[in-house]
Amino acid sequence: MSANSSLVRRLRLGFIGGGPGAFIGPVHRMAARLDDRYEIVAGAFSADPARGRAAARDIHIAGDRAYDSYQDMAAAEPTRADGIDVVAIVTPNHLHHQIASAFLAARIHVICDKPMVVSVAEALDLAALVRRSGLVFGLTHNYTGYPLVREARAKIEAGELGPLRLVHVEYLQDWLATPLEATGQKQAAWRTDPALSGPAGCLGDIGTHAYHLAAFVTGLEAVEVAAELSRFVPGRRLDDNIHALLRFAGGARGALWASQVAPGHANSLSLRVYGEKAGLVWRQEEPELLWFAPLGEPPRLIRRGGNGVGPAAAHASRIPAGHPEGYLEAFAQLYADLAEQITAHREQRAADPAAMLVPGAEAGVGTARFVAAALESARRNAGWVALAEVG
Numbered sequence: 501m502s503a504n505s506s507l508v509r510r511l512r513l514g515f516i517g518g519g520p521g522a523f524i525g526p527v528h529r530m531a532a533r534l535d536d537r538y539e540i541v542a543g544a545f546s547a548d549p550a551r552g553r554a555a556a557r558d559i560h561i562a563g564d565r566a567y568d569s570y571q572d573m574a575a576a577e578p579t580r581a582d583g584i585d586v587v588a589i590v591t592p593n594h595l596h597h598q599i600a601s602a603f604l605a606a607r608i609h610v611i612c613d614k615p616m617v618v619s620v621a622e623a624l625d626l627a628a629l630v631r632r633s634g635l636v637f638g639l640t641h642n643y644t645g646y647p648l649v650r651e652a653r654a655k656i657e658a659g660e661l662g663p664l665r666l667v668h669v670e671y672l673q674d675w676l677a678t679p680l681e682a683t684g685q686k687q688a689a690w691r692t693d694p695a696l697s698g699p700a701g702c703l704g705d706i707g708t709h710a711y712h713l714a715a716f717v718t719g720l721e722a723v724e725v726a727a728e729l730s731r732f733v734p735g736r737r738l739d740d741n742i743h744a745l746l747r748f749a750g751g752a753r754g755a756l757w758a759s760q761v762a763p764g765h766a767n768s769l770s771l772r773v774y775g776e777k778a779g780l781v782w783r784q785e786e787p788e789l790l791w792f793a794p795l796g797e798p799p800r801l802i803r804r805g806g807n808g809v810g811p812a813a814a815h816a817s818r819i820p821a822g823h824p825e826g827y828l829e830a831f832a833q834l835y836a837d838l839a840e841q842i843t844a845h846r847e848q849r850a851a852d853p854a855a856m857l858v859p860g861a862e863a864g865v866g867t868a869r870f871v872a873a874a875l876e877s878a879r880r881n882a883g884w885v886a887l888a889e890v891g
Contacts, residue, residue: 511839513538514577514584514608516570516599517591519545519555521686524613525590527831528640529559532588534832535818537839542577542584544570570595574602584608586636586842592696593704597622600637604629609636609842611835615708615871616864618698620891623868627861636845638838639859641712643769645833647804647813647825648790650857652773652780653717654812655792661775667718667746667754668772671710672765676702676740679733692738700871701738703729706769707758707874708867712859713771714756717782720748721866721887727874728882732761744874747884788824815854834858 513532518525525545532538542565546552549568556566567573577583586609589599597617600610610630616639617623630637643649655661680688690696691705698704715721727744731737740761746754759765769784781791793799802809805821816833818825837855844851872890877883 510539511537511585511842512541512582514565514573514587515540515543515545516573516587516589517545517595518543518588520551522590523687527828528588528590528611528613528835530828531642531831532835534828535836535839537836538586541565541582542567542573544568544573570599570602574606574608577608578606585846586611586838589613592690593618593698594696597626600626601629604633604635604637607633607635609838609845611638611640611838612864613640614712614864615698615704615867616861617868618700618704620865620868620872623861623865624891627865630861634845636838636841637861638834638841639861639864640831640834641709641716641859641863642827642831642834643709643713643784644716644857644859645816645830645837646782646784646787647809647816648782648787648802649713649717649830650816651790651802651809651813652771652782653719653857654810655778655780656718656773656775660778660792660794661773661780662777664718664720664748664750664752664773664775666772666774667714667720667748667752669710669714669754669756670768670770671706671758672762672768673706673760674763674765676733676736676760677763679735681736692736694737697738699738699875701731701736702740702758702760703727703742703874704871706760707742707744707756708871710756710758710769711870712863712867713769714746714754714773715863715866716859717771718748718752718773720750720752722746722754722870722873723749723888724884724886725870725873725877726882726884727877729874729878739878742874744877787826787830788821811854812857 544567545555588611681692724747729739730741741759744756778794788804790802840855869887873885877885
């Protein structure tokens with residue numbers, strides 16, 4: 501919690517989605533509770549009102565605040581003296597834009613699961629709505645909450661790697677190596693359905709995480725992409741593997757591989773960045789460690805909480821080194837930082853600068869352009885496509 505936080509109560513948080521059978525909804529709820537900055541008081545947890553009300557009972561939400569639809573909730577909550585301060589959107593991708601727009605119009609801050617939307621047009625529209633509203637909008641690219649991801653970003657900002665040359669990022673899974681969607685498994689079913697997930701499968705689901713992590717740490721945005729999208733599982737309607745080459749502003753070159761059909765990989769996200777003076781490597785499955793290699797010197801293993809770790813990493817740490825922090829803590833860091841931003845907005849003061857690293861709507865525009873350019877490149881047999889030309 502920021503030392504600047506002075507709101508005398510928890511923020512009141514509502515949820516859209518995340519009901520029975522969901523994965524990411526419960527993760528968001530755990531993350532929101534971890535630092536004791538929020539209380540969950542309302543929600544529309546399912547498109548099926550009966551299932552939604554049952555989900556609300558399970559997490560002790562009062563019956564009059566278990567809504568049948570997000571429209572009902574966006575209309576009712578602003579009229580209550582104890583109405584929600586912020587809403588978390590954890591639905592399938594195709595609903596993000598319309599739900600976020602409704603709550604921004606209701607003057608309620610928004611936390612949205614990634615990807616922000618399913619097209620560049622939606623991304624640009626939502627970013628404009630956020631700017632006009634003046635409200636806080638957070639996009640949960642949760643890997644940006646890891647302390648050593650923020651340490652890596654700080655090292656690059658400080659010039660410790662020198663001008664960047666190479667950026668390689670991989671995100672590998674194996675859970676869709678078979679036609680799991682044909683069994684009715686909820687997570688597989690909606691992620692492989694273009695009506696719910698949008699036009700990108702693996703690309704939109706974990707490829708966006710990989711691209712945003714690279715952009716967040718390096719401070720670079722791709723200007724061109726050449727991508728091949730594959731559907732290896734017979735009958736699958738969306739991609740389950742992507743290989744992409746990236747050209748970044750300033751001359752750096754990159755490569756991105758995201759796959760959900762790579763046996764032996766549960767959640768293998770890794771980033772390697774190399775500059776003129778040094779390189780660094782971070783792996784999500786070993787998140788407490790950052791390899792830093794100055795040119796001509798032995799590589800250094802940096803541990804969270806260890807000597808020489810800077811303030812950006814310290815801000816995102818809760819417990820002493822040797823007691824591992826992981827996925828939930830990184831997710832919770834975004835919620836804690838957003839709590840500081842929302843509290844500052846309510847109190848009409850500047851937020852703690854350390855809390856300003858949460859991705860926002862502009863990050864959503866960046867990932868939407870990456871997805872659109874990769875899709876267009878694949879249509880052109882992996883030809884180079886400028887991100888500026890898609891929209």
